[in-house]
Amino acid sequence: MERTFIKYFVNNSMGPDKNISSVGFEEIPSGSSYPTLNHSAGYYFNADKGRVLREYQLVYVTNGEGVLETENGGVFSIKRGMIFVLFPGEWHTYYPNYETGWSHYWIGFGGSEVEGWIKRGYCSKETPVFKVGINDEIVSLFRKAIYVANEEQSLYQQVLSGLVVYLVALMCSIDKNRCVGNGDFSSKIDYACVLMRELVEQSVSMQEIAVKSGMGYSLFRKLFKERMLCAPVQYFLSLKIQKAVELLTATTIPVKEIAYQLSFDSPAYFSARFKKQMGKSPVEYREEYSSK
Structure with a gap:
């Protein structure tokens, strides 16, 4: 995959038929500044000051490591194979370690169906990090979302919304059922x-x-x-x-x-x-x- 793919759906009303705000992948080499300058207004942020979003985001780190800090959860060490959830209206910041960099996928979304998962306690502002490992199915879902977003064919928002619902369910299932030992x-x-x-x-x-x-x-x-x-x-x-x-x-x-x-x-x-x-x-x- 390209080192960078970023798609923002500007002027997206986030209504019933338009729940996806952004999809992307970035490879941040070690020794690089972060965030990059590739992001749309309202999404670029200063890592020291943080930001507040209007929607949810899933961020999946597939290489490297870094730090996540949120208003309600505190500071988390993020390593390869973790997904973290960013909540609307909550201050947060995150960034890769300067020595390692990282590669990460993300998708921004709203919508009552996914919010139902959140509200039923599958994840919370206090525990926003999920240990899913380097999971080929999850990577495939993010890559499929990037492909659908890039093509923007008929009903692409509905397809993306369905992918997000499955992503959230899958990451929750893997995290709660993960086993230690011979894995x-x-x-x-x-x-x-x-x-x-x-x-x-x-x-x-x-x-x-x-x-x-x-x-x-x-x-x-x-x-x-x-x-x-x-x-x-x-x-x-x-x-x-x-x-x-x-x-x-x-x-x-x-x-x-x-x-x-x-x-x-x-x-x-x-x-x-x-x-x-x-x-x-x-x-x-x-x-x-x-x-x-």
């Missing part, structure tokens, strides 16, 4: 899956993924196949084809450029892999399913 390897495989999604446009070896996930390659490959029912390289190639589907149906980028953008060795190899997985060549698939 370390499981979380490392989840992290590897997330890494592959983040690096889907790059040429990266599975040995590198194993190292980044904190395992030797042999153990990594064995545990990955047990958990995901396929070899790591097959999973990574499948993610590349999924990304190709998005590009073929939602853009007019030439097939040859898509092949190189996704770091395939050649357009011919890309076309062969695509047809094997999807049953059609990239050109045939675009002709049948393209929305452009």
